[in-house]
């Protein structure tokens with residue numbers, strides 16, 4: 208697969224195409240009394256791949272879901288290509304058409320074949336003819352290595368194949384930014400690589416991406432920036448290799464040690480009820 | 486002796502025109518009622534699954550009333566009580582209306598359960614692609630939940646068909662009424678009942694076969 212085959216980035220049609228694609232300003236979000244996002248600020252430049260890491264429950268999924276307007280925010284604002292999307296009177300469905308999202312559980316529609324999963328929204332929302340849509344869908348399935356599987360139903364595909372179809376499905380809408388929420392976490396280890404390779408190639412086409420992941424090698428090699436989230440806040444941000452090799456915040460250091468990303472031998476670690484002993 | 490003269494074929498051939506009319510009436514009433522029960526079930530089931538205010542509560546009351554009263558009382562209510570309030574229907578209308586109302590209540594429960602069984606993550610995938618809420622219902626919840634609801638709604642349609650025989654109580658000339666009215670005069674009760682059993686079995690089996698064919702084409706692929 209080459210970069211040009213995957214090229215799908217539409218012209219940014221925001222107020223200022225040269226500015227950041229996503230801008231998150233002081234976003235706060237609670238579920239009941241549980242404060243999940245506690246003043247998050249974030250800027251993602253066009254063409255950047257931003258990697259988000261952090262403990263389970265630190266608010267990573269919620270942040271992505273807020274950017275795609277799947278969750279309302281309590282405070283702050285989010286801008287997409289310069290347009291405020293969290294204000295009143297925003298056409299939510301239209302915003303989501305500019306934002307592609309891929310989920311941990313794939314969420315392919317079980318009653319549709321791979322190609323129908325990919326074409327459905329393009330036919331119904333972008334009003335492409337079936338022929339046009341299928342031609343484009345086959346190109347996309349080819350770039351994710353699945354042109355042979357176009358007529359299969361999701362349950363006939365491996366997790367890695369399902370996830371690649373899900374990526375093609377999101378790309379079919381020609382989004383201006385892609386959100387990936389732990390898209391390899393539900394996969395058997397031997398299937399993780401095929402999905403990460405598709406994401407790497409997509410990043411190389413210049414797609415703007417926000418990637419929540421535990422794959423540190425991917426973060427290091429593909430990410431342009433990396434943020435570490437803890438308890439609803441971004442506590443550290445920088446070039447991935449710098450953050451991973453020289454975390455400046457103690458919480459980042461502890462997280463990386465627990466996920467065995469720091470060069471310490473397993474020999475030296477012990478476990479208590481909290482997990483890895485500090 | 487009645488038994489000595491048992492002759493099913495004579496009963497059918499002597500009365501074939503009347504019986505055929507009765508059969509056609511049964512089919513007509515069933516078709517109207519099943520089509521209506523399908524639409525009612527779909528719409529009200531969707532309203533309940535999505536907790537649409539007012540409609541949802543009214544549907545709950547409708548379902549409770551229909552499920553917890555005998556269908557005979559419902560038929561009599563429409564046939565005898567409504568005219569007292571100035572609402573008069575002909576027998577044919579009472580026939581399909583009463584079984585449609587009965588089937589619609591059960592079917593709205595079938596569809597409600599089907600739609601509620603659609604995991605939220607599928608709807609969320611629809612929203613994330615840019616489908617508006619109603620389009621998400623049409624393109625995601627309906628095709629997935631409708632397939633889940635199919636087997637139980639088939640059972641409701643079969644019950645609707647069999648319940649058309651209750652129109653005997655209002656004297657509407659569907660198959661059961663026609664056949665029993667003839668045998669009341671000719672004393673061919675056994676022939677009459679045998680014929681009814683055979684015809685209803687055939688109708689129900691045909692209906693099931695038809696719908697099972699539909700089901701096998703529609704069923705969610707993993708359960709095929």
Ligand SMILES: Nc1ncnc2c1ncn2[C@@H]1O[C@H](COP(=O)(O)OP(=O)(O)O)[C@@H](O)[C@H]1O
Pocket residue numbers: 238241243261262263264265266267268269270
């Ligand atoms: N829909 C929801 N309702 C209530 N609480 C939620 C919901 N979604 C997430 N949470 C809570 O928000 C917190 C952050 O969750 P999440 O954003 O999924 O974290 P992460 O993706 O980093 O693991 C958790 O405490 C979680 O229980």
Ligand SMILES: [Mg+2]
Pocket residue numbers: 267268269388389
């Ligand atoms: Mg998460």
